[in-house]
Amino acid sequence: MGVGIEVRGLRAWFGASEALHGISVEMRPNTVTAIIGPSGCGKSTFVRCLNRMHETIPGARVEGEVRIGSTDVYGNGTPAVEVRRRVGMVFQKPNPFPTMTIYDNVAAGLKLNGFRNRRELDETVERSLHMAALWDEVKDGLKKQSGASLSGGQQQRLCIARALAVQPEVLLMDEPASALDPISTAKIEDLIYQLKERFTVVIVTHNMQQAARVAEWTGFFLMGDLIEFDKTQKIFTTPGDKRTEDYITGRFG
């Protein structure tokens, strides 16, 4: 089941430059939230702060509070690896592990964390590939083919399956379809729609139609600030802020 996300006063830096200036927002369990905004506005940085991936960049720093369910993400005793297991992430460019089979790609999060039960691994891999709508296409080459041998769209669904296999509560997607053709994009969007039954989904997108199609909530970022956060329909029909309106009507960005 998904859990809620609560962010308070989140600030993030790359070295000396501040990329997020105090973001506060709440996302409900089992919802899909789209994060939109022009390039460089801090969308990716924001989601990367939710699973503590931001700090993996040299010189990067975070301040503020993030709660995922009952977990205090930046709490003193909270290990980053624990957060990342509970908050899955799908990246912009499909990034399967090239030297691993399809099976090992999906099982990687469990296997490399010491999980060894073969039967349960088999079950998890199959279930995750089913959830990612990839099972039928890869079931014959599971343990023979490399993850890198698949098409771009298949690779991205493999990455989704890989993220789902560790059974996270939240799924972050950083422009998951921006490198894909329209058919693959449609498949991923369908998928997101189904995934919210089990997960809370946050998706960064440059594509406003996509935001409108998949998300019930939308947040608009501009230059490191969260300008507006509301029901997607409201954002796209009667935005409360002039800047949001300018952006969605294509006046800048």
Added chain:
Amino acid sequence: MAEALQSGMPVRLSLRRRLVNRAVMAATGVAALLVLIPLFLILGFLGAKGIGSVNWAFLTHTPVPVGELGGGMANAIVGTFMILGIASLIGVPWGIAGGIYLSEYGRNRFGNAIRFTADVLNGVPSIVTGMAVYGLVVVTQGHFSAFAGGIALGIMMIPIIVRATEEMLLMVPQTIREAALGLGIPQWRTTLSVTLRTASSGVITGIMLAFARVAGETAPLLFTAFGNQFWNLKLNQPTAALSLQVYTYAISPYEDWHRMAWAGALVLIVMIMGTISVVRIIASRGMLKGAA
């Protein structure tokens, strides 16, 4: 040509372009051939000179005194494997660990210092390495040994493997590391099971390069392993090596020994090529269909 493309006409290169194309292709082909000629000359010459003296006795017997017929280099073949084994046990793990440090954590002054040192070490004449090991190991222990020879060659392998590993790891896209970290896999696991694994074929190439480089070294063994005319399987005793044996026999005044030297050189080359092939075959068994 742009118009031809736009109007959907088949593209026909002009005569001049086709000629230039042909000429440049031919030139690169000739260059490639020129590179191969010396290689095949050496291999061919070695084969022609050496094959006649390679026989069962050569591979199974120890050397005999001058004038006596027969005898072989079995002890040197085994000794070479012993020394190279020790060298690899030192050079491979050490080199890989150093390469991992440089690529994953070494973007700083300390890393640059190590990089510089490795490059300098790579340029140190091998006989100097031999002398250093003589002073540090042989003198301290009081005797020549396979162990000392292995250390000398191992030290030579380290900088090659360090730099090769570093370069191969740096070629692994950052997104692959992020994918692993994003799954909640700890940093050390990510480095070993994802990053290093992704770069493994390149790292293995680097190791083979280092191995081939030191396998034929003679100078660093002169006063470390020292050589031995008899059987020896003890790591702490003077040990024969093919390169040493070839050297001793080749500079001798005896026709019979010269032939043995040719045979020894041939066997050494075959051993190196054989080892590299076996490693490649084993490594490629793990490769997947469609793997990058």
